[in-house]
Amino acid sequence: MSDPAFQPTHITPSEEQIAIQRHRGRLLLVEANAGAAKTTTLALRIAQALQRGAEPQTVLALTYTAPAVAALKERLAHVGVPRATVQQLRIQTFEAFALGVLTQAEGTKTQVVTSHEQVRPYVVRAIDMAQSMPEERYPEELMTDATPGNLVEGLLKSFDVLKGRMVFEHLDPEEGLTPQLADELGFGYLTMRAWRCNEFIRKGGHPDRPEFRFDGDGVYDLARMLLTGEIDAGDTALQLGLSLICVDEMHDVNRAAFTVLKAVLAAHPRAGFVGVGDRDQVIHSQTGAEAGFMGEHFTAEIGQPTVLPLTQSRRFSPQLARHVGALARKPYAADAALHTAIQLAPCESHRLAAAFIARLAQSHHQQQALASLRVLLRHPAQSVLIEHELLRLGVPYGAVGFAPYLERAETLLVRGLYAYACDDFTGFEDAAQRAGLLDALLLFSGAKVDSIELRHLDSTEAQRAAVGEASASLDSTRTFIEAHVLRSANAGARRRLEAAMAVLRSNDIDAFEASFLTALDALALATRVFVRRQDAEQVADNIAQLHRVAVAEGTGVDGAFRLFSAMAQARRRLRANERVVLSGIEAAKGLEFDHVVIPHLSQGEFGDGSAENRNLLYVAMTRARCRLTVMHDTGRPSRFLKDAEMTGPT
Numbered sequence: 001m002s003d004p005a006f007q008p009t010h011i012t013p014s015e016e017q018i019a020i021q022r023h024r025g026r027l028l029l030v031e032a033n034a035g036a037a038k039t040t041t042l043a044l045r046i047a048q049a050l051q052r053g054a055e056p057q058t059v060l061a062l063t064y065t066a067p068a069v070a071a072l073k074e075r076l077a078h079v080g081v082p083r084a085t086v087q088q089l090r091i092q093t094f095e096a097f098a099l100g101v102l103t104q105a106e107g108t109k110t111q112v113v114t115s116h117e118q119v120r121p122y123v124v125r126a127i128d129m130a131q132s133m134p135e136e137r138y139p140e141e142l143m144t145d146a147t148p149g150n151l152v153e154g155l156l157k158s159f160d161v162l163k164g165r166m167v168f169e170h171l172d173p174e175e176g177l178t179p180q181l182a183d184e185l186g187f188g189y190l191t192m193r194a195w196r197c198n199e200f201i202r203k204g205g206h207p208d209r210p211e212f213r214f215d216g217d218g219v220y221d222l223a224r225m226l227l228t229g230e231i232d233a234g235d236t237a238l239q240l241g242l243s244l245i246c247v248d249e250m251h252d253v254n255r256a257a258f259t260v261l262k263a264v265l266a267a268h269p270r271a272g273f274v275g276v277g278d279r280d281q282v283i284h285s286q287t288g289a290e291a292g293f294m295g296e297h298f299t300a301e302i303g304q305p306t307v308l309p310l311t312q313s314r315r316f317s318p319q320l321a322r323h324v325g326a327l328a329r330k331p332y333a334a335d336a337a338l339h340t341a342i343q344l345a346p347c348e349s350h351r352l353a354a355a356f357i358a359r360l361a362q363s364h365h366q367q368q369a370l371a372s373l374r375v376l377l378r379h380p381a382q383s384v385l386i387e388h389e390l391l392r393l394g395v396p397y398g399a400v401g402f403a404p405y406l407e408r409a410e411t412l413l414v415r416g417l418y419a420y421a422c423d424d425f426t427g428f429e430d431a432a433q434r435a436g437l438l439d440a441l442l443l444f445s446g447a448k449v450d451s452i453e454l455r456h457l458d459s460t461e462a463q464r465a466a467v468g469e470a471s472a473s474l475d476s477t478r479t480f481i482e483a484h485v486l487r488s489a490n491a492g493a494r495r496r497l498e499a500a501m502a503v504l505r506s507n508d509i510d511a512f513e514a515s516f517l518t519a520l521d522a523l524a525l526a527t528r529v530f531v532r533r534q535d536a537e538q539v540a541d542n543i544a545q546l547h548r549v550a551v552a553e554g555t556g557v558d559g560a561f562r563l564f565s566a567m568a569q570a571r572r573r574l575r576a577n578e579r580v581v582l583s584g585i586e587a588a589k590g591l592e593f594d595h596v597v598i599p600h601l602s603q604g605e606f607g608d609g610s611a612e613n614r615n616l617l618y619v620a621m622t623r624a625r626c627r628l629t630v631m632h633d634t635g636r637p638s639r640f641l642k643d644a645e646m647t648g649p650t
C-alpha cells in the first residue's frame, strides 16, 4: 500500500526519525537522550498520521506540564502542520485529560482547588478527624506534639506519593491498617489514617463524585475508578474514537498516570501508540515517576513494544554531549556539525555573579545572532540579586516559574513594614500598589478581615472587598494596617512584625544588618501561613537576600528602601521581555534556548548529591543550543561539575 511520507519544513529528518515517523506497528517506545529530537520526532509521527487521513481530534498527545503541551504544539507548527490543525489535535496534560474524562463520566464538573492555602483547612480537618476516631485501636500512635496546621505541609507531600504510587489501591483489602503495615510501606500511621479521612472529607458524603479535586486528584480519581471497575475501557467517557495516542516526556509517568494510559490504550485497541522519554530526566521520583513505565512495566502490563533509537543530540555539540554524558554516566553522541560554546565563568561571590549576568544580558539585547538567553536557577531566591542588577542597568527581562522578586508577597511585606514604620509610602502611590501591600501584610500577620458589613461574603471575598476599600487612599491604608492588620494579627506574628518595625524605625543600618532578620524571624512567620516547608523556607531565603541587597547598597536604611521603590517603578516601566528570562529548571523542561546560563554551581549550592539533583542539572545543561555559561567559585566547584568534567579549561 502506498504510504507517502510527510515532508517536514525546516528540517531534514534522519533515517532514525523517518523510521519512527513511518512506523505502523501498534506499540512504539523511543528512549533517547535529551535533545535527541524526541518531541520533534513525535511531531513527525503525528504529522504522518494526519497525512494518512487521521482526523486531528482523533490524535491524543499527553504530557505532564502546560509548557510541555506548548512545546509539542510549537514543534508541530515548526515541522509544517498548519496552526489551525494543531489547535484541533488533543494535546493535553494528563491531569486535564483525566478531568475531562471524569466530567464526562460523572455528568457534571467538580470544583478544582488550585492552591495549597485553599486545601489546607480540609487537611487540618482530616487530621482532627483521624485523631478523634472513637473506635481507633492505636490512639497513641496518632498523638504528636505538632499542631495539625504544622503537619499539613508534610502530609500533602506524602499524599502526592500515595496518589502517584496508588499505595492504598495495592493493599490487600482484607488486611487492616496497622502501625506495622504503615511502617513497612514507609509512611507514618498518622499519615495513612489522615489520608483516609482526607479522602472521606473530599468525597463530601456524595456517593458518586468528590466535592472538590486538588492538583493530581483528577488522574488519581480516574485511575482509582479504573482499578475498582467503576469506569472501564468500554465506558463512553473513554471511547474517544482515537487513532493515535502519544506520550511525550514518558519519564514523568507514575503508577496513577500509567493506569490511565493503560485504560486509554485498552479503549482503543486499533489505535497506534508512541511514547518518548529519557530516564535521566526523572525529576519527580518522589511522586512515583519511574523509568520502568517505559520499560519492564510497559511490557508486562501493556505489551511488547517495538523500541526504536534516536542516537544523536540535534540540539548541541559533541563537546557538550561529552560533558552531560559524563554527568549522567552514559554514552552521548551529537551531530558533529553543531557547535555549542561552553564558558566556565569563575565567580567568587553571588554579587559578582549577578553583576556578570546583568552585563551578559545587556550585551545579549545588543546583538541579533542569538535569540533567547535563559538563566536557570535552582531556587527562586537566587533571582533577587540578579534581578536587582538587571534593574540597576535597566535591562528588560522576564521571569518564568516564579514571580519577579519585587512582586513576591514577602518583598511587599518588608517594604510595607518600612512604609508604615517610617511613614514613607514612596512607591505605593497608586491604589493597586497599596492593595498588594495590604494583602501581603494580611497574609503574614494571620489577621482575618472581620466586619459586620462583610459577614455575608466568604473570607476571600471579604478580604478583597475590605482591601479594595482601604487601599483607595493613603490615610485609609494606614488606618487599615493599624486597625485590621496589627491589632488582629496572631500574637506571635504581631510580636515579630513590631520588632522588625522597631529596627526599621531606628534608621540605623548597623542595627538593621545585625538584627532585622532575627527580629522578623521570617521562617517562623512563614511556617504559620504556608503549608509546605519548602515554601516557608523560600520566603525566608528571599527575605535574607533582600536584606543582603539592602545592606550592600551602603546608602542607609532609608536609602535602600527608596531604591527598592525606584526599582519597582523601573520594573513597571520595562517592556515585558522574552529574550532574557530567569526561570526555574522545572519550568524549562522540554524547552531549548540559544544561550543558557547556570549560576550558583559552587560546592553545596545545587542541593545535595541526590539523583534528583543530578537529573535537574542534566535537564538544565541540556537546554542549551549555541552557548552554555556555567558559573562557580573555581576553588570549590559543585561535585556535579566535577563529575561532568567541567572544572578545568574546556
Ligand SMILES: Nc1ncnc2c1ncn2[C@@H]1O[C@H](COP(=O)(O)OP(=O)(O)OP(=O)(O)O)[C@@H](O)[C@H]1O
Pocket: 011, 012, 013, 014, 017, 032, 033, 034, 035, 036, 037, 038, 039, 040, 041, 075, 278, 313, 314, 315, 589, 590, 591, 592, 622
Ligand atoms: N532532523 C533534524 N535536523 C535538524 N535539527 C533537528 C532535527 N530534528 C530535530 N532537530 C532539532 O533538535 C532539537 C532538539 O529536538 P527536540 O526538542 O525534539 O529533542 P528532545 O529529545 O525532545 O529534547 P528533550 O529531551 O530536551 O525534551 C530541536 O532544536 C529540533 O528542532
